Amino acid sequence: MFYLITFTLVYLVITVYLSYLGYRRTTTVSDYMLAGRQVHPVTMGLSYGATHISTSAIIGFGGVSALYGFSLSWLTVLNIMIGIWIAFVVFGKRTRKMGKALDAHTFPELLGRRYESRFVQGFSGLVVLIFMPVYTAAVLIGISRFIEVYLNVPFSTAYLAFLLITACYVIWGGLKGVLYTSVFQGIIMVVVMAAVGIYTYHAAGGIVNAHEALTKLTPLIPQYLKEAGHRGFTSMPAAASPVWWYVITTMIMGVGIGVIGQPQLNIRFMTLKSDREINRSIPFAAIFVLLTTGIAFAVGALTNVIFYNNYTELPITAVQGNIDKIIPLYIDRFYPRWFVALFLVTLMSAAMSANSSQFHTLGTSLSRDIFEQALLRGKSVAEITIVTRVGIVFSIFSTLFIGLILPESIIAVATAFFFSLCGATFIPAYLFGLYWRNGTKAAAKASILCGFFVSLFWMLFFHEQESQAFGMCRFFFRSDTLAGHPWNMIDPQIIALPISFIVFIVVSLVTRPVREETVKNAFRHV
Amino acid sequence: MLGFQDIWIFTGFILTFVSAIFCVIYGIINWHKGSMEKDGD
Numbered sequence: 001m002f003y004l005i006t007f008t009l010v011y012l013v014i015t016v017y018l019s020y021l022g023y024r025r026t027t028t029v030s031d032y033m034l035a036g037r038q039v040h041p042v043t044m045g046l047s048y049g050a051t052h053i054s055t056s057a058i059i060g061f062g063g064v065s066a067l068y069g070f071s072l073s074w075l076t077v078l079n080i081m082i083g084i085w086i087a088f089v090v091f092g093k094r095t096r097k098m099g100k101a102l103d104a105h106t107f108p109e110l111l112g113r114r115y116e117s118r119f120v121q122g123f124s125g126l127v128v129l130i131f132m133p134v135y136t137a138a139v140l141i142g143i144s145r146f147i148e149v150y151l152n153v154p155f156s157t158a159y160l161a162f163l164l165i166t167a168c169y170v171i172w173g174g175l176k177g178v179l180y181t182s183v184f185q186g187i188i189m190v191v192v193m194a195a196v197g198i199y200t201y202h203a204a205g206g207i208v209n210a211h212e213a214l215t216k217l218t219p220l221i222p223q224y225l226k227e228a229g230h231r232g233f234t235s236m237p238a239a240a241s242p243v244w245w246y247v248i249t250t251m252i253m254g255v256g257i258g259v260i261g262q263p264q265l266n267i268r269f270m271t272l273k274s275d276r277e278i279n280r281s282i283p284f285a286a287i288f289v290l291l292t293t294g295i296a297f298a299v300g301a302l303t304n305v306i307f308y309n310n311y312t313e314l315p316i317t318a319v320q321g322n323i324d325k326i327i328p329l330y331i332d333r334f335y336p337r338w339f340v341a342l343f344l345v346t347l348m349s350a351a352m353s354a355n356s357s358q359f360h361t362l363g364t365s366l367s368r369d370i371f372e373q374a375l376l377r378g379k380s381v382a383e384i385t386i387v388t389r390v391g392i393v394f395s396i397f398s399t400l401f402i403g404l405i406l407p408e409s410i411i412a413v414a415t416a417f418f419f420s421l422c423g424a425t426f427i428p429a430y431l432f433g434l435y436w437r438n439g440t441k442a443a444a445k446a447s448i449l450c451g452f453f454v455s456l457f458w459m460l461f462f463h464e465q466e467s468q469a470f471g472m473c474r475f476f477f478r479s480d481t482l483a484g485h486p487w488n489m490i491d492p493q494i495i496a497l498p499i500s501f502i503v504f505i506v507v508s509l510v511t512r513p514v515r516e517e518t519v520k521n522a523f524r525h526v
Numbered sequence: 527m528l529g530f531q532d533i534w535i536f537t538g539f540i541l542t543f544v545s546a547i548f549c550v551i552y553g554i555i556n557w558h559k560g561s562m563e564k565d566g567d
Contacts, residue, residue, distance in 0.1 A: 070530065073538040080545040085552065093560075211529025218531075235532035275560025279553055286549030294542050 003341035004151075011188075011345045012165075015181050015352065022177025041277045045284025047179045047353070048268050050186035052083060052259065053292045054354030055142025055347050056135070058193070060411025061293070063323035064251060065300030066315050067225075069214070069233030071247050072297040078256025079293050084285045087260055092269040092278050094434040097525035099270035106361070107263035108369040110270075111426070114433040115444040116518050118374055123445075124426065125369025127452060128263050129362060131421055133395055136358045137403035138414035140166075141324065143344075143351040144403075145411075149328040150340060159403050162348075166355045167396045179271070181356065185349030190291050192346040195339075196331070197295035203334070204305045213305045220314055233301050245489035250416050250465070254491045258419030261426035264361040292350075296327075303330045310334075322408040359392045366391025413465065416491070424451035424496035428504040436508075437519050443507035451500030458492035466492075 065072040095110065104110035108128065112121025140163055147158035204210035211234055218232035229241020237244035259265065272278055303326055307315045310333075319325040331343050367387035406414060428447045432439040459466040460473060461482045467473045468480045481488040513519070527536040 070535045070539065073535065073542055077538055077541045077545050080542070080549060085545070085549050089552075208529040215529060215531045232531050234530040234535050236534040276558070277560075279556035279560050281553075283550040283553035286546045286553075290542065290546040294546075 003338040004344065007341045007345045008348070011348060014184060018180040018184055019177040022180045041272075041280035042284055043179055043183050044268060044272060044277060045281035046186035046288060047182035048084075048265065048281065049285045049288030049292070050182040050189060050350070050353035051268070051357040052079070052262075052265055052354075053189070053289060053350065054139040055146075055350045056138050056354070056411050056415040057293050058296045058347065058350055059142035059145060059324060059327050060138060060415060061251070061255075062296040062300035062327040063325070063409070064412045065297040066303050066326040067323055068230070068237070068243070068247050068251070069235070069301045069304075070211075070298070071236050072251065072300070073294070075252045075256055076290065076294045076297060078252060079259070079289050080286050082256055083259040084282060084289060087265070088269075088278050088282050088285070091260060091266070091430070091434065093275050094526055095266055095269040096272050096275070096278065098434060098522050101522055101525050104270065106364045106368050107266045107426075108365065110266075111429055111433060111444065111448075112369070114514075114518075114522050115429070115439070115441045116514055117441050117444060120429070120441075120444050120448060121369050122374030123448060124263075125365040125374070127421070127425055128365040129370065129391070129395070131418055132263075132358055132362055132365075133398040133402050134414050135418035136355060136362075136395070136399045137406060138411045138418075139351050139354045139358070140399065140403055141406065141414075142411050143347040145324045146328040146331075146344060146347050149325060149332050150344060156404055160400065162351065163396060163400055163403070166352055166359070167392075177356075182353035185353040186288060188346055188349045189353075190288060192342060193292050193295045196299055196343070197291075199335070200299045200302050200306065204302050204309075210302055210305060213309075214301060217304050217308055217314070220308070222316070233304055240486060242485060242489050245486050246465075249489070249491035249494045250420070251412065254416040254420040254423075254493055257427075257497070258416075258421075258423030258493060261422035261424075261430065262419065263365070263422070263426075264357040266430075267361065299330075300327060303327070306330065306334060324409055324411050359395055362395035363388035363391035366394065407469075417459075417466070420491055420493035421452070421455050424455045424493045424500055426451070427497060428501045432504055432508070433522075437523065438508055438513055439504065440508045440511045440513050442511040443504045446507045447500045447504035450503045451496050454496035454499050455492040458495050462487055462495075463490070463492055464488040 061072060061075065098104070098114065099110050102110065102113040104113050106125070108121045108124035111124055112118060140159055143162055144155055144159040147153060147162065148155045151158070201207055201210055204213060215232060215234045218235075221230050221232065225243065229238040229243035231238055237247055269278065272281075303315045307313060307318060307330070311318065315326045315330065316323065319329055331340055335343070367390075371387050371391075425448055428451065429439075429444040433444070460470055461467055461477075464481045467488075473482060474480055527533065528539065530536045530539065
């Protein structure tokens, strides 16, 4: 308890100080929303990584890799190549230039101004405001599960307490406060995750021995997973089996592709002064992702070896099926008490750096995208930062409600749900907005609506994971899904994203283009 | 294959490091490119 109190106090004092520093240096709306567009590349790389990689990756996806093994290493590949390189080079550079040219302060505002559409901005803001709290809740559940295991307190108490701590410091700082604190938090995450990775491989007998020991555990995999296509912790699932569709389309592609449509990440490119800062921040962000997700997924898989060597059982048995508890239990059982306290601080860092950006994005969605553009029809008001803070408070309450009603083993699922929904809804309009001058306002509206509603329809009536939980399909058709294998296992994004792309192209070819001066203005720095 | 059972897992594991190294090299090569003055921005 001494270590816990000491580490937590030191961490919170530094975090609050950095947040206060951000607050003191926030004087304009541009400061509050975009940190004055003058962010250092190391700050950008680390804060982007720390926002992207949250407790959801460490606890949620770490638990998933404990169940499905090293197949999740492909998610790390996608996180680096799509989540960093393509996001920065293909999307980031033009997002920065176009954001500056259009004077956009939020991701929905960038889309809205590019297509001259208040509807695009308002609807995009509404999608963020309603659905992002599911992801925010997933991040908070990650640390709450650890506190539940470590301090032996009820999950709901841990969840409420941590939500209040996060809320207290997020509301005031603006994006500068968020950036300062997320760099500090990112450094903690890298150091502690590297230590966990080294210790785990050492305890499992070295790199090759650890992988061989994991391979030998294949016969212990639960029978229901074997029947569904699980072929071992160091082997990909049987091609086209239910487990294969789930791991590939939901866990790997859902998050790996959906990251491009994340509003809280895309806004970061608008905070940079020039393309040089983007080029320079790529190595820092890539190494950060490698050392956090790469290690989390490898450690998740190797917990099977450690648990079996010590208890002759797999961790999935030890946690009675709740995979969100595997990493917390592993750290709690096999590490010295001072390190467990330090790991809790790491999870605080991971949760706070992601949550602060999420709440900031939620706040600006309400104030800038919905209130100012959709309701006031573009009239600026002096109280915009106050409305943003009202938006943050609203989203904190919706996060509280959602987090307490979600079931167990939900962190990775809820994360994939939001990433997949954003991917299908935003990516076509975003990509064509940056690269195709002939994309039209009608096409952007049609593509965004199509991506969103096809995703929602697929979730409610086809993708069994969600359709079973919502129960609407059973209510209308007396069945959990309208289609059998493989359709009931294919992630909504895999269906909705291609449709959304096709709709954008077809509608653009038959409708009136955006005014020439708007297009010229948008592309003037490109 | 580093103790892995499957060529796909081995490939994914190796690509993890390759992709990170690629990003680092890209950043170093382009370290001085893209400043406001140089690209006429």
